[in-house]
Amino acid sequence: MYTPEMLEAIKIVEETRERRLKETFPRLKPEEKDQLLRAFHPDYMAGAMRPVKVGPNKGDKMPHEHVDLLESRSMLDPDTFSLNIDFDVDVLVIGGGGAGTSAALLAQEAGAKVLLATKLRHGDANTMMAEGGIQAADKENDSPAIHYLDVMGGGGFHNIPELVAALVKDAPLCIQWLESLGCMFSKFPDGTMNTIHGGGTSRKRMHFAHDYSGAEIMRTLRDEARNRGIQVIEFSPAVELILDESGQCAGAVLYNLETEQYLVVRAKTVIIATGGSGRLHIAGSPTTNHYGATADGLVMAYRAGAKLIFLDATQFHPTGVAFPEQIVGQLVTEKVRGLGAQLVNAAGEQFIYPLETRDAVSSAIIRECRERRKGVTTPSGMSGVWLDSPMIEIIHGKGTIEKELPAMFRQYKRFDINMAEQPILIYPTLHYQNGGILINDRAETAIPNLYVAGEASGGVHGRNRLMGNSLLDIIVFGRRAGKNAAERAKNVQLGKLSLAHVKRFHEELQKEGLGQKVAPVLLPDYRGKVS
């Protein structure tokens, strides 16, 4: 429920709405965008990052929260931990989100013996909460080549070309795969996909299932994995990769969170699909991410010698909930802007084109609140700007929000806010790890037998991901990883299992006076706090 002061502030938004409906705010020129990012994006904040002192990326600057983990020691003592094998498989998939489940399905299809290990339940992942949609160039007026340009430009042209090529070329096939698995994409009566714009897109190629796009994909993939009898072990995150004496990846050590026991998995190939890192609360920011997003895969791969890329490029989603306090940081999908809602400051004015890329919109909102002091302050002291959702009802007809954004409508209704009649207050929130473990277009890392797919990987999105390309990324590279890992497993001969790489890493840490903490952290700790 809005406070009386906020209801007064909303009146100002209502007064300018009619005029704004006819207004289009001009787009940023490239130099303007560059200046805006440098001045206001959290990535450029002084003191937010430091160079990591050990490992493959030694000397590279990354957010403190990531460096803290990379400069930590293992949960295991490599000198005393006994690698008695509990499971012996062809493909071990670490992580049960969209990428991990896609990988498991394709690996099994290719004849591999698969084990899927998850930290929480199968399906507890950022995939489940993705709302807006999944991009693919399957309309007549669109082509993968145009999609390629959009992805590259959005990423600041830092994206690895072969990865983008794979992403855009596999995209329509991936949508078709999901369609054939029974995903209920929003369609027109003749079967044509209903598609809209996202930030930074030049064509309306965002496919969606109301605003439960991620959930629809996740629960469908999970149901299929269950039908196919793929072995899944829940509540058992991996805490360390196992190599063999020749340096091939050879499996992982899992830790049963409930019984506090270890499980040793020997695997001919390993696929890391551990997702993102929002629960590290980079820059002290609230986050849209699920409970388990703690960068586990990065830590384990790093110790095994894998290189990381673009970890200094963190994506803040421009529209996280700023009020009510109970759900601060939760995602307000870009689709709200895609349907026509404008961003409005305390004076009732627009200040940025709503569908610039996420880094630009986030920076503009931060500038509006911090420098121009035209934000709205909530009772808990948070700043925010308005997202004028009632415009959607005016543009598309009454009832559109309830029909197209049921999850969001319900979320606000639980707190007595009707977003069809009242604008909502938003502020940027920590959302996506643009970078990660470097892969090639076969989802391979530089470490033999080690694959990565999804948010844990880096290079696909350059330094800034577009909306709808993450759900696409996980399916494209999840499938590629699963297929390729299964194929490779046929020819893998593993030697003696070893944690020597962990011992070497510990020695490197000790030389630098580091290693007091343990990583991966597995879960954030909110005990005793008012979070």
Next chain:
Amino acid sequence: MAEEKEMVSIYIMGKQYQVPYGLTIMKAMEYAGYRFIRGCGCRGGFCGACGTVYRKPGDFRLKVGLACQTMVEDGMHLTQIPFYPANKATYRLEELTPALSTILQHYPETTRCLGCNACTRICPQELEVMHYIAAAQRGDIEKLANMSFDCIMCGLCASRCPAEIVQYNVAILGRRLYGRHIAPRAAHLAKRVEEIAAGKFDEEIAGLTQLDRTELQKLYDARDIEA
């Protein structure tokens, strides 16, 4: 703004804790010292991990909410139900027909529905669960799919059902049947998949991967944007 935080009493599985008013159940439990392993997932209302039931003293009514989205109330006696055993059929979707026979073949217990509405009353998403089960019993797969679409599979309905139906598993079968066998396929999508497989875009994209930043920037800036 330095007001004293108002505190309330909540009872977590019967044990009393003082927590600040205004927190969600999930944050209140963490404030009290719990660190979730079960019962916590997305923290945003999508995953169904944190289904919570509660009662207030003097009121026999059983209430429900998602711990991550529900505020604490003074006197709340609560527990989470993070897991409930559920019957799940296995099937090959591509071999099924979208008909009543398919529902009954995989979930024959669906016919035991008493019409008691306990499932609807317990649903934290406020779905009309009994009505979508009724649609399932009629073989109306489309209605089953649409009415159950916002289901987050938290399992509270199954925990209350005297007929031992697992409503959310019947529902996902219905939705997948609809998505695969009833909803018309996207023809433009099939066409594009064929074109890509035939290599129609290979040369163009290969060319793009070779361009340097300046050339790419030029093409990017020259894009026309679909209205």
